Amino acid sequence: xxxxxxxxxxxxxxxxxxxxxxxxxxxxxxxxxxxxxxxxxxxxxxxxxxxxxxxxxxxxxxxxxxxxxxxxxxxxxxxxxxxxxxxxxxxxxxxxxxxxxxxxxxxxxxxxxxxxxxxxxxxxxxxxxxxxxxxxxxxxxxxxxxxxxxxxxxxxxxxxxxxxxxxxxxxxxxxxxxxxxxxxxxxxxxxxxxxxxxxxxxxxxxxxxxxxxxxxxxxxxxxxxxxxxxxxxxxxxxxxxxxxxxxxxxxxxxxxxxxxxxxxxxxxxxxxxxxxxxxxxxxxxxxxxxxxxxxxxxxxxxxxxxxxxxx
Amino acid sequence: xxxxxxxxxxxxxxxxxxxxxxxxxxxxxxxxxxxxxxxxxxxxxxxxxxxxxxxxxxxxxxxxxxxxxxxxxxxxxxxxxxxxxxxxxxxxxxxxxxxxxxxxxxxxxxxxxxxxxxxxxxxxxxxxxxxxxxxxxxxxxxxxxxxxxxxxxxxxxxxxxxxxxxxxxxxxxxxxxxxxxxxxxxxxxxxxxxxxxxxxxxxxxxxxxxxxxxxxxxxxxxxxxxxxxxxxxxxxxxxxxxxxxxxxxxxxxxxxxxxxxxxxxxxxxxxxxxxxxxxxxxxxxxxxxxxxxxxxxxxxxxxxxxxxxxxxxxxxxxxxxxxxxxxxxxxxxxxxxxxxxxxx
Numbered sequence: 035x036x037x038x039x040x041x042x043x044x045x046x047x048x049x050x051x052x053x054x055x056x057x058x059x060x061x062x063x064x065x066x067x068x069x070x071x072x073x074x075x076x077x078x079x080x081x082x083x084x085x086x087x088x089x090x091x092x093x094x095x096x097x098x099x100x101x102x103x104x105x106x107x108x109x110x111x112x113x114x115x116x117x118x119x120x121x122x123x124x125x126x127x128x129x130x131x132x133x134x135x136x137x138x139x140x141x142x143x144x145x146x147x148x149x150x151x152x153x154x155x156x157x158x159x160x161x162x163x164x165x166x167x168x169x170x171x172x173x174x175x176x177x178x179x180x181x182x183x184x185x186x187x188x189x190x191x192x193x194x195x196x197x198x199x200x201x202x203x204x205x206x207x208x209x210x211x212x213x214x215x216x217x218x219x220x221x222x223x224x225x226x227x228x229x230x231x232x233x234x235x236x237x238x239x240x241x242x243x244x245x246x247x248x249x250x251x252x253x254x255x256x257x258x259x260x261x262x263x264x265x266x267x268x269x270x271x272x273x274x275x276x277x278x279x280x281x282x283x284x285x286x287x288x289x290x291x292x293x294x295x296x297x298x299x300x301x302x303x304x305x306x307x308x309x310x311x312x313x314x315x316x317x318x319x320x321x322x323x324x325x326x327x328x329x330x331x332x333x334x335x336x337x338x339x340x341x342x343x344x345x
Numbered sequence: 346x347x348x349x350x351x352x353x354x355x356x357x358x359x360x361x362x363x364x365x366x367x368x369x370x371x372x373x374x375x376x377x378x379x380x381x382x383x384x385x386x387x388x389x390x391x392x393x394x395x396x397x398x399x400x401x402x403x404x405x406x407x408x409x410x411x412x413x414x415x416x417x418x419x420x421x422x423x424x425x426x427x428x429x430x431x432x433x434x435x436x437x438x439x440x441x442x443x444x445x446x447x448x449x450x451x452x453x454x455x456x457x458x459x460x461x462x463x464x465x466x467x468x469x470x471x472x473x474x475x476x477x478x479x480x481x482x483x484x485x486x487x488x489x490x491x492x493x494x495x496x497x498x499x500x501x502x503x504x505x506x507x508x509x510x511x512x513x514x515x516x517x518x519x520x521x522x523x524x525x526x527x528x529x530x531x532x533x534x535x536x537x538x539x540x541x542x543x544x545x546x547x548x549x550x551x552x553x554x555x556x557x558x559x560x561x562x563x564x565x566x567x568x569x570x571x572x573x574x575x576x577x578x579x580x581x582x583x584x585x586x587x588x589x590x591x592x593x594x595x596x597x598x599x600x601x602x603x604x605x606x607x608x609x610x611x612x613x614x615x616x617x618x619x620x621x622x623x624x625x626x627x628x629x630x631x632x633x634x635x636x637x638x639x640x641x642x643x644x645x646x647x648x649x650x651x652x653x654x655x656x657x658x659x660x661x662x663x664x665x666x667x668x669x670x671x672x673x674x675x676x677x678x679x680x681x682x683x684x685x686x687x688x689x
Contacts, residue, residue, distance in 0.1 A: 090415070091408075091412075092412055093405065093408050093409050093412060093647070167439075194441070195396075195441075276398070276426065276428075276436065276441065277426070278396070278398075278424035278425060278426045279425060279426055279427055280407075280408055280411055280423075280424065280425035280426075281422070281424045281425075282411065282412075282415040282419075282422065282423055282424075283422040290422075291394060291396065291422060291424040293424075301427075304554055304556040304557065305556055307579070
């Protein structure tokens with residue numbers, strides 16, 4: 035660069051200043067998070083017990099538990115992950131590896147980016163019309179059913195406010211995030227690897243299956259962790275599709291009614307009695323554990339698939 | 346092949362005994378299954394699901410009833426949501442829920458929506474609630490309040506300070522809290538206090554969740570708000586309910602006894618609406634039976650006022666006869682008259 039030369043002392047000072055600022059930002063974030071976790075732990079740990087996990091809601095705080103919302107959250111998030119993760123990766127692979135540069139691809143890309151910024155409650159309204167009510171088709175009549183209610187694969191149309199509809203709704207919410215994260219991961223794989231494989235005579239499918247996807251998988255799984263963390267904390271779209279508050283049974287099939295932990299926490303935290311606030315804190319701890327459990331699945335996949343690029 | 350056939354078809358005495366035993370067992374199983382079918386009235390053997398949604402004012406009653414019912418009939422899946430009376434009717438009138446909790450009677454437009462979706466309903470009043478007007482406990486200037494003053498506080502373009510309502514009160518801005526417009530509590534308040542052509546002010550803090558109102562009023566000395574008696578009873582130590590001046594000019598505090606003797610001017614009935622088609626199902630019928638049966642003892646526990654006995658017997662007669670429709674609307678028009686007159 036032409037022009038004046040900045041003295042070394044000043045450059046070093048600027049560098050040190052920048053480092054201090056970064057450190058301060060990190061410390062503040064960590065301290066805030068730590069304070070939050072500690073205050074929740076202090077308030078909630080006392081109420082945490084096996085009985086709390088294994089009993090249903092009650093109007094008496096001493097008997098109330100989170101069996102229904104806990105299992106509801108697990109069901110809904112598992113369905114959500116099974117739909118959104120493969121679909122998101124598939125879309126990303128198509129857009130990055132197969133789609134030619136075209137106006138349609140640009141249009142899809144633009145929409146995906148925009149959709150990732152849409153408030154989740156909008157997806158709730160969409161899901162209410164599309165999944166829960168099937169656009170009002172057959173309303174007032176008995177729903178069309180497949181299988182008997184005792185079996186776990188029992189289905190009915192429209193879906194109603196069921197765990198399947200809840201899973202679909204959350205999948206809609208996190209799909210754009212999942213697609214964008216997977217695209218970034220695929221884009222980070224060096225072009226030379228693809229070209230090398232193609233030069234050796236691989237088909238494009240072989241390139242994706244054997245080269246690109248394994249190399250991108252660790253980053254994709256990190257994206258999945260972030261997406262699932264969002265899904266598990268969502269309450270608004272599930273409230274819109276008609277998630278219930280008081281449920282006295284755990285889901286037994288895809289058509290079961292459900293409630294989720296964020297709804298239960300929201301309700302307890304809003305009650306006037308102190309005891310319910312403690313239960314809310316305990317439920318938050320459980321929610322964090324569930325979140326870590328879900329993410330550890332992604333971490334295990336990441337470790338299994340991780341292959342160094344140069345071997 | 347042939348030998349094996351003859352072997353199996355030949356009936357040795359031992360085989361005959363076995364066959365008889367099998368027939369006997371089959372008969373026993375058949376009678377047993379008939380017996381269990383007959384016993385479906387027994388709550389423990391009931392199965393199915395009941396979806397309930399609606400008013401947050403009625404929620405504590407339904408929560409208590411549902412909890413007790415789930416001990417009796419553990420295989421019936423009862424789910425309860427809290428969307429407010431308006432939101433609850435939106436789902437009830439398209440047939441999504443079997444029961445709607447309501448803190449006001451169904452409206453003509455909701456009846457039309459139900460008719461369009463071929464939903465018939467049974468209207469069951471279950472309790473009285475007293476709308477409580479509450480202030481901060483340190484508010485020592487308002488001794489009692491008249492309905493005209495409440496109207497002046499909540500009407501559009503109404504006063505902003507206490508002094509504008511009553512010159513003897515301090516010259517400080519009021520913090521006004523109100524349940525959301527989707528709640529039956531607000532609808533009742535609008536009709537009883539503001540009048541059918543009255544307009545509520547827009548510059549007040551609104552929440553669909555009564556607990557948020559409790560928090561708001563208890564946190565500010567100049568706050569005023571209103572909600573059901575149960576929420577006041579639970580927060581007696583943090584709030585003060587204002588005595589309301591009734592038609593005879595006497596200030597009356599909200600309580601079970603003043604509601605029952607009719608002296609408290611802001612008492613209102615609470616309802617559950619049952620989908621008539623769902624009421625045919627044994628689990629729904631058993632739940633509503635249980636509700637009407639148990640609500641009286643659970644009502645006082647959660648802070649509501651049981652209905653007078655003559656209304657209770659009228660309601661249970663309506664339920665037994667599965668009488669559909671509302672008593673508040675006739676031929677698309679709202680019937681005038683107080684609740685107790687309509688239900689006697």
